[in-house]
Amino acid sequence: MKQRPVIRHTGFMMLTNIPRLNALMKKGGFDAVIATCAENVTYLSGFWAMSQWVRRGPQAYALYVGSPEKSSLIINTSLLDLVPDQHPWMSDIRRYGYFQVDFDGTSTPNETYESQKRLFATSSSDSSVEALVAAMRDYGVERGTVAIDEMGITPQCMEQLQEALPNVRFVRSFSLFENVRAIKTLGEIEILRSAARITEGAIEAALSVAREGVTEREMMRKFNAYLAENDTAPVVGCLGFGNRSALSNVQPSDRALRDGDLIRFDVGGRYRHYRSDMSRGAALGEPGEKVRKYYSAVEKGVLRAYDVIRPGLKVSELFDEVVGTVQREGIPHYARSHVGHGIGVDGYDPPNIAASANMVLEEDMVICVETPYYEIGFAGLQVEDMIRVTRNGAESLMSLPTAIRIL
Amino acid sequence: MKQRPVIRHTGFMMLTNIPRLNALMKKGGFDAVIATCAENVTYLSGFWAMSQWVRRGPQAYALYVGSPEKSSLIINTSLLDLVPDQHPWMSDIRRYGYFQVDFDGTSTPNETYESQKRLFATSSSDSSVEALVAAMRDYGVERGTVAIDEMGITPQCMEQLQEALPNVRFVRSFSLFENVRAIKTLGEIEILRSAARITEGAIEAALSVAREGVTEREMMRKFNAYLAENDTAPVVGCLGFGNRSALSNVQPSDRALRDGDLIRFDVGGRYRHYRSDMSRGAALGEPGEKVRKYYSAVEKGVLRAYDVIRPGLKVSELFDEVVGTVQREGIPHYARSHVGHGIGVDGYDPPNIAASANMVLEEDMVICVETPYYEIGFAGLQVEDMIRVTRNGAESLMSLPTAIRIL
Numbered sequence: 001m002k003q004r005p006v007i008r009h010t011g012f013m014m015l016t017n018i019p020r021l022n023a024l025m026k027k028g029g030f031d032a033v034i035a036t037c038a039e040n041v042t043y044l045s046g047f048w049a050m051s052q053w054v055r056r057g058p059q060a061y062a063l064y065v066g067s068p069e070k071s072s073l074i075i076n077t078s079l080l081d082l083v084p085d086q087h088p089w090m091s092d093i094r095r096y097g098y099f100q101v102d103f104d105g106t107s108t109p110n111e112t113y114e115s116q117k118r119l120f121a122t123s124s125s126d127s128s129v130e131a132l133v134a135a136m137r138d139y140g141v142e143r144g145t146v147a148i149d150e151m152g153i154t155p156q157c158m159e160q161l162q163e164a165l166p167n168v169r170f171v172r173s174f175s176l177f178e179n180v181r182a183i184k185t186l187g188e189i190e191i192l193r194s195a196a197r198i199t200e201g202a203i204e205a206a207l208s209v210a211r212e213g214v215t216e217r218e219m220m221r222k223f224n225a226y227l228a229e230n231d232t233a234p235v236v237g238c239l240g241f242g243n244r245s246a247l248s249n250v251q252p253s254d255r256a257l258r259d260g261d262l263i264r265f266d267v268g269g270r271y272r273h274y275r276s277d278m279s280r281g282a283a284l285g286e287p288g289e290k291v292r293k294y295y296s297a298v299e300k301g302v303l304r305a306y307d308v309i310r311p312g313l314k315v316s317e318l319f320d321e322v323v324g325t326v327q328r329e330g331i332p333h334y335a336r337s338h339v340g341h342g343i344g345v346d347g348y349d350p351p352n353i354a355a356s357a358n359m360v361l362e363e364d365m366v367i368c369v370e371t372p373y374y375e376i377g378f379a380g381l382q383v384e385d386m387i388r389v390t391r392n393g394a395e396s397l398m399s400l401p402t403a404i405r406i407l
Numbered sequence: 408m409k410q411r412p413v414i415r416h417t418g419f420m421m422l423t424n425i426p427r428l429n430a431l432m433k434k435g436g437f438d439a440v441i442a443t444c445a446e447n448v449t450y451l452s453g454f455w456a457m458s459q460w461v462r463r464g465p466q467a468y469a470l471y472v473g474s475p476e477k478s479s480l481i482i483n484t485s486l487l488d489l490v491p492d493q494h495p496w497m498s499d500i501r502r503y504g505y506f507q508v509d510f511d512g513t514s515t516p517n518e519t520y521e522s523q524k525r526l527f528a529t530s531s532s533d534s535s536v537e538a539l540v541a542a543m544r545d546y547g548v549e550r551g552t553v554a555i556d557e558m559g560i561t562p563q564c565m566e567q568l569q570e571a572l573p574n575v576r577f578v579r580s581f582s583l584f585e586n587v588r589a590i591k592t593l594g595e596i597e598i599l600r601s602a603a604r605i606t607e608g609a610i611e612a613a614l615s616v617a618r619e620g621v622t623e624r625e626m627m628r629k630f631n632a633y634l635a636e637n638d639t640a641p642v643v644g645c646l647g648f649g650n651r652s653a654l655s656n657v658q659p660s661d662r663a664l665r666d667g668d669l670i671r672f673d674v675g676g677r678y679r680h681y682r683s684d685m686s687r688g689a690a691l692g693e694p695g696e697k698v699r700k701y702y703s704a705v706e707k708g709v710l711r712a713y714d715v716i717r718p719g720l721k722v723s724e725l726f727d728e729v730v731g732t733v734q735r736e737g738i739p740h741y742a743r744s745h746v747g748h749g750i751g752v753d754g755y756d757p758p759n760i761a762a763s764a765n766m767v768l769e770e771d772m773v774i775c776v777e778t779p780y781y782e783i784g785f786a787g788l789q790v791e792d793m794i795r796v797t798r799n800g801a802e803s804l805m806s807l808p809t810a811i812r813i814l
Binding site: 037038039050054055056057078079081082084085098099100101102103104105106107108109112113116117150151152154155156158172174217221224225227228229230231233234235236243244246247248249250251253333335336337346347348373374375376377378 | 444445446457461462463464485486488489491492505506507508509510511512513514515516519520523524557558559561562563565579581624628631632634635636637638640641642643650651653654655656657658660740742743744753754755780781782783784785
């Protein structure tokens with residue numbers, strides 16, 4: 001089996017798909033790319049710039065000028081302390097703004113101490129844009145075409161950047177980053193595999209408390225606590241009992257579980273910055289004939305995907321195969337806008353598995369294939385698997401059976 | 408004591424400070440305001456538009472044209488299912504995009520069923536901007552000056568909006584929303600109180616496993632699991648032992664706790680959309696003289712805040728009082744960019760408690776007062792309290808003692 005290279009720098013893994021980034025930059029005629037939103041900065045630089053993950057507005061950028069040697073991470077001075085633990089592969093770190101730290105000159109210097117001494121000794125720019133412009137100038141990017149992720153930079157900063165570099169043509173390129181991220185590196189696949197395993201464990205933990213009278217909220221607490229115990233942050237927790245399962249984004253309520261109730265999970269977390277997303281159904285006792293029939297239909301839709309997934313398959317064909325299977329197997333009127341999507345540092349990487357998609361599957365895409373059916377007044381039935389596209393077919397990242405679980 | 412009115416609509420609480428919003432709109436000469444980022448849409452409309460909370464790009468807007476009756480919530484069709492549970496006070500809900508749901512005509516209609524039937528019967532716009540423009544036209548906003556939160560709308564959508572309404576002058580107004588949010592309603596204060604109590608409980612839970620050999624990661628798992636068990640999402644979890652406590656944003660590692668180690672928490676979560684943020688220190692056994700002295704100094708800085716906080720106090724004076732106290736009480740070289748900030752639906756609402764601040768404290772601000780001291784090679788000492796500014800002074804939202812906890 002072909003092994004995609006894993007680039008390591010000072011012993012730490014680079015998750016970025018550098019060959020694909022280089023190829024897409026060449027194709028687009030870009031002299032440099034700039035990541036600005038939390039997901040893309042982390043993806044491109046290997047650095048988790050906390051403040052931009054938890055708030056709107058804090059600015060952090062990763063600049064890539066065609067090679068790892070011509071790359072720079074621009075962060076607020078208050079985030080320098082995260083550098084020693086995270087070892088971002090981008091070693092040219094520029095800071096902006098004031099943040100006070102002191103140094104204990106009597107202590108025995110260790111790696112962290114030396115790193116902080118070195119970083120705080122660098123000069124600080126007044127603003128994020130000033131630091132970015134300085135880095136671009138240092139790498140010779142004062143004209144030409146630059147792909148910039150428009151999702152994280154504020155409009156004010158974008159204007160300042162264009163004013164400071166009037167000869168640079170900036171092209172909005174969040175979608176370029178999505179396109180790079182669509183094909184996973186081996187390091188990413190390992191993290192996604194772990195994220196999937198942990199999330200499955202959380203579903204098991206949640207189901208372990210299923211009994212008459214337990215509420216959606218109580219069950220979700222078990223789910224989230226399991227994630228917490230496994231270093232995973234809750235992101236999407238849709239959990240509904242009975243006819244509440246028909247609400248697509250159902251958030252846990254005080255609705256108590258009753259005999260015969262369907263339980264629908266559509267859930268995911270974030271583990272080492274990467275997302276999980278999956279769906280399973282269970283029932284407390286016999287759920288009834290319609291639930292069994294419809295669940296079986298949506299399950300077969302997902303299972304059909306394993307038969308057809310291979311590099312080169314048109315995504316629109318995958319859509320048709322999955323939807324057609326659900327229709328044939330029990331829900332003749334089944335209709336969907338999409339039956340899945342890629343997953344990575346974002347919950348919806350390309351491809352979007354839709355009728356109108358014009359991509360083809362490629363090796364090392366990691367995709368979620370899902371077949372939700374929501375019937376208000378009745379129930380929501382859904383199976384969703386995380387699947388890696390391999391050289392010859394498909395590899396499931398799942399271990400939980402797809403069948404409805406009768407409790 | 409003056410009671411700020413709590414506006415209720417169909418039995419559900421409105422958290423928005425409508426009188427302040429109206430006053431600031433009048434002052435700024437705005438005919439309408441538009442919230443676009445997750446925090447502001449939730450704040451203004453009462454609706455948690457899931458997709459914009461978990462990803463970059465999904466668009467949701469809340470339009471307010473000077474009164475609750477002239478307000479509209481614009482969301483993707485895929486989010487309509489969240490309406491019945493959340494009962495947003497904005498009852499004019501506009502949708503865009505396609506999302507498939509079916510209806511079981513044989514079921515017994517309940518409130519959720521009727522709500523979904525009604526919402527899905529409305530016509531869907533092709534895009535978020537088209538829906539927003541239609542709502543603006545319906546409320547007569549085709550010219551004049553409109554305050555728009557620039558943090559959530561994509562630049563592409565902003566351009567489309569300006570093109571569709573060329574006679575409207577749009578003014579970037581994320582800061583106006585921050586300014587409205589700075590003064591909390593009673594409903595918000597109750598949620599913040601609960602968020603504080605839960606986070607304190609999580610610190611207690613984390614400390615309950617403190618013993619030689621336990622790692623930062625193991626302790627943080629207990630912290631996060633407690634949050635999960637109490638319906639609170641982890642947001643900021645900085646936890647460091649020994650000299651790692653000097654790293655301001657320290658993320659939990661495999662560093663094991665040793666006798667004499669300081670433990671620094673700077674932590675918070677999100678409960679019912681509202682943030683908590685607090686800091687405490689503990690030590691396993693005797694932490695040593697310097698830690699005791701410095702911790703006492705930063706503690707006294709926060710306690711000083713309670714003596715001086717009252718409506719009308721200049722924020723810059725609060726800064727001077729707190730910093731001066733820490734300096735006098737044991738850290739003569741103490742320096743900080745700020746010693747706290749407001750807290751609400753965002754982790755950093757106004758005021759920023761800095762030397763350069765030009766605001767004054769007002770009744771029903773909820774602020775975090777914090778006095779972190781980071782000395783690389785030694786330790787990080789920090790106390791942070793959540794405090795409500797009352798009519799006559801200050802009310803702590805905390806119950807944990809501020810003193811260093813010796814375990």
